[in-house]
Amino acid sequence: MKISREEVLRVAQLAHLELAPEEVETYRSQLDEILAYIGKLQELDISGVEPMTQMRPQAAGRPHQGSATAAGAEGAVAAGTEPELREDVVVPCNVAAAVLAEAPDAVTPFFRVPKVIER
Amino acid sequence: MSAAPLWTVHSIRDALLAKKTSARELAKDFYAQIERRNPEINAFLALCPERAYAQADRVDAAIATGQPLGSLAGVPVAIKDVISTEGVRTTCGSKILENYTPPYDATAIERLENAGAVILGKTNCDEFAMGSSNENSAYGPVRNPVALDRVPGGSSGGSAAAVAAGMSVVALGTDTGGSIRQPGAYCGVPALMPTYGRVSRYGLIAFASSLDRIGPFATNIADAATVMSVLAGHDSNDSTSAAVDVPDYAAEMEKSLDGLRIGVPEDYFGAGLDLELKAKIMAGIALLEKLGCKRVPLKMPHTDYAIATYYIVATAEASSNLARYDGVRYGLRIQGDTLMDMYRRTREHGFGAEVKRRIMLGTYALSSGYYDAYYLRAQKVRALIAGDFANAFEKVDAIVTPTAPTPAFKLGEKTADPLEMYLADIYTVTGSLAGVPGISIPCGKTAAGLPIGMQIFASHFGEARILQLARAFEKAGGFSI
Numbered sequence: 001m002k003i004s005r006e007e008v009l010r011v012a013q014l015a016h017l018e019l020a021p022e023e024v025e026t027y028r029s030q031l032d033e034i035l036a037y038i039g040k041l042q043e044l045d046i047s048g049v050e051p052m053t054q055m056r057p058q059a060a061g062r063p064h065q066g067s068a069t070a071a072g073a074e075g076a077v078a079a080g081t082e083p084e085l086r087e088d089v090v091v092p093c094n095v096a097a098a099v100l101a102e103a104p105d106a107v108t109p110f111f112r113v114p115k116v117i118e119r
Numbered sequence: 120m121s122a123a124p125l126w127t128v129h130s131i132r133d134a135l136l137a138k139k140t141s142a143r144e145l146a147k148d149f150y151a152q153i154e155r156r157n158p159e160i161n162a163f164l165a166l167c168p169e170r171a172y173a174q175a176d177r178v179d180a181a182i183a184t185g186q187p188l189g190s191l192a193g194v195p196v197a198i199k200d201v202i203s204t205e206g207v208r209t210t211c212g213s214k215i216l217e218n219y220t221p222p223y224d225a226t227a228i229e230r231l232e233n234a235g236a237v238i239l240g241k242t243n244c245d246e247f248a249m250g251s252s253n254e255n256s257a258y259g260p261v262r263n264p265v266a267l268d269r270v271p272g273g274s275s276g277g278s279a280a281a282v283a284a285g286m287s288v289v290a291l292g293t294d295t296g297g298s299i300r301q302p303g304a305y306c307g308v309p310a311l312m313p314t315y316g317r318v319s320r321y322g323l324i325a326f327a328s329s330l331d332r333i334g335p336f337a338t339n340i341a342d343a344a345t346v347m348s349v350l351a352g353h354d355s356n357d358s359t360s361a362a363v364d365v366p367d368y369a370a371e372m373e374k375s376l377d378g379l380r381i382g383v384p385e386d387y388f389g390a391g392l393d394l395e396l397k398a399k400i401m402a403g404i405a406l407l408e409k410l411g412c413k414r415v416p417l418k419m420p421h422t423d424y425a426i427a428t429y430y431i432v433a434t435a436e437a438s439s440n441l442a443r444y445d446g447v448r449y450g451l452r453i454q455g456d457t458l459m460d461m462y463r464r465t466r467e468h469g470f471g472a473e474v475k476r477r478i479m480l481g482t483y484a485l486s487s488g489y490y491d492a493y494y495l496r497a498q499k500v501r502a503l504i505a506g507d508f509a510n511a512f513e514k515v516d517a518i519v520t521p522t523a524p525t526p527a528f529k530l531g532e533k534t535a536d537p538l539e540m541y542l543a544d545i546y547t548v549t550g551s552l553a554g555v556p557g558i559s560i561p562c563g564k565t566a567a568g569l570p571i572g573m574q575i576f577a578s579h580f581g582e583a584r585i586l587q588l589a590r591a592f593e594k595a596g597g598f599s600i
Contacts, residue, residue, distance in 0.1 A: 018467040
């Protein structure tokens with residue numbers, strides 16, 4: 001068994017999900033099956049492989065370079081340029097009223113929520 | 120006038136310029152077709168006739184006064200309901216956004232309308248684009264127009280079905296692990312996932328940010344190329360969009376295939392691939408050879424690890440992206456005694472089972488004690504999968520595979536087993552993880568009449584290459600091989 005009932009409850013708590021009692025075992029067994037399948041990643045030798053942490057766009061006609069073990073990571077980071085950052089200039093953005101209009105409970109200019117701080 | 124399926128981007132333009140119809144007349148015809156077909160297909164979640172007719176009238180006024188027309192002038196378009204449309208309800212197929220109306224348009228929407236497109240409405244999809252059958256929508260499943268007892272694929276099932284049923288000329292979908300290509304294959308229409316960074320995602324409601332892409336469904340390759348010309352390009356509102364020149368797709372797609380090397384990876388043709396489907400894909404490859412391509416056998420040894428990798432990376436990102444639905448700023452709120460109660464109850468009531476499952480899987484993979492074993496390892500295997508593609512594209516100009524291992528399955532057939540459902544994306548997630556573009560194009564049908572999809576990958580920003588192969592294949596009759 002990859003995942004216990006207690007772990008499912010802990011994960012649900014971390015994710016701010018409130019599971020109904022009958023859901024817990026369903027999710028446990030489904031997550032267990034999925035995690036068992038994902039376990040096949042343990043078969044691979046990944047020593048020396050850099051994680052692929054960036055999907056930075058690359059120049060046209062310049063595919064990933066390098067060996068099978070490093071190409072993905074290197075390509076994703078090195079072949080790309082810096083991300084295209086826009087000029088840091090002030091632009092009008094008068095959407096506060098429209099945004100608040102979508103809120104379930106708003107009192108301009110605030111979103112209202114249940115009391116957070118106890119006296 | 121009946122039957123929308125006859126219309127293409129190009130025939131609409133000709134008809135408008137020859138004054139054989141008007142943009143308003145066309146929009147009316149398409150709404151009539153939606154009224155006829157949508158009740159049994161459930162492809163649309165919202166229609167926006169006011170917006171559509173206002174846009175159609177602008178196009179008609181431009182024609183009347185002889186002003187230049189945009190490349191999509193008067194073309195009816197359907198939009199997957201994860202893409203923001205100002206003033207038009209956008210639910211992501213979720214109860215948690217049941218009453219959400221975005222205060223702004225996505226860049227893709229702006230670009231379509233600036234080119235003259237007429238947006239008809241929003242299409243059904245798996246909740247937050249999580250699914251392979253469209254059965255995870257909070258608003259009921261979409262049915263495949265080709266066979267109503269079967270799924271249209273997912274998650275962009277509504278967009279694929281809308282185009283296949285003639286309820287729209289083109290449609291936008293999104294692809295995170297196969298969500299454009301697989302429904303394209305199941306419904307028998309061309310469906311293109313562009314390179315990561317090719318199309319702005321400003322206004323796309325995020326599922327997995329290192330994977331999500333916006334792309335078109337169409338009935339033919341020329342239409343897909345026209346839509347790509349409109350969508351592609353850098354957007355200062357999306358720092359992940361690339362400042363890479365956009366080729367003239369319409370010109371590029373007409374080039375000869377002579378001497379192109381197409382890679383056929385054996386890893387995509389093994390056990391699990393439906394034999395009838397395999398035979399058609401092989402016939403499709405033979406046709407490409409006849410058209411001048413050179414076939415190159417390939418090995419992409421990490422293919423078999425792609426689903427496992429994807430379901431860690433995508434769910435981890437989803438668990439973070441979907442943290443924003445907490446009942447505070449938009450969407451559903453279920454009251455609670457404390458703030459924490461409110462968060463939990465809102466999310467419990469608002470999210471469907473698959474979304475909760477993925478949030479939990481992603482939270483687990485990122486949680487203390489499991490990060491290295493799951494998330495970090497998956498990021499490394501992702502690099503190996505991207506490396507498979509990098510190595511392949513040193514030897515070939517494109518890679519040809521089946522889009523999915525089977526044709527469209529029956530409604531309800533896989534809903535009891537999430538893992539079984541995930542495996543429907545076994546051939547599409549690889550390209551998603553690598554960031555390369557891919558298309559699914561029709562490649563004949565099974566004896567039972569179900570569409571088969573052939574997938575073509577090219578290297579980063581190689582959409583022109585993909586369209587070139589797809590266009591030649593289409594012209595040679597490959598779609599009905």
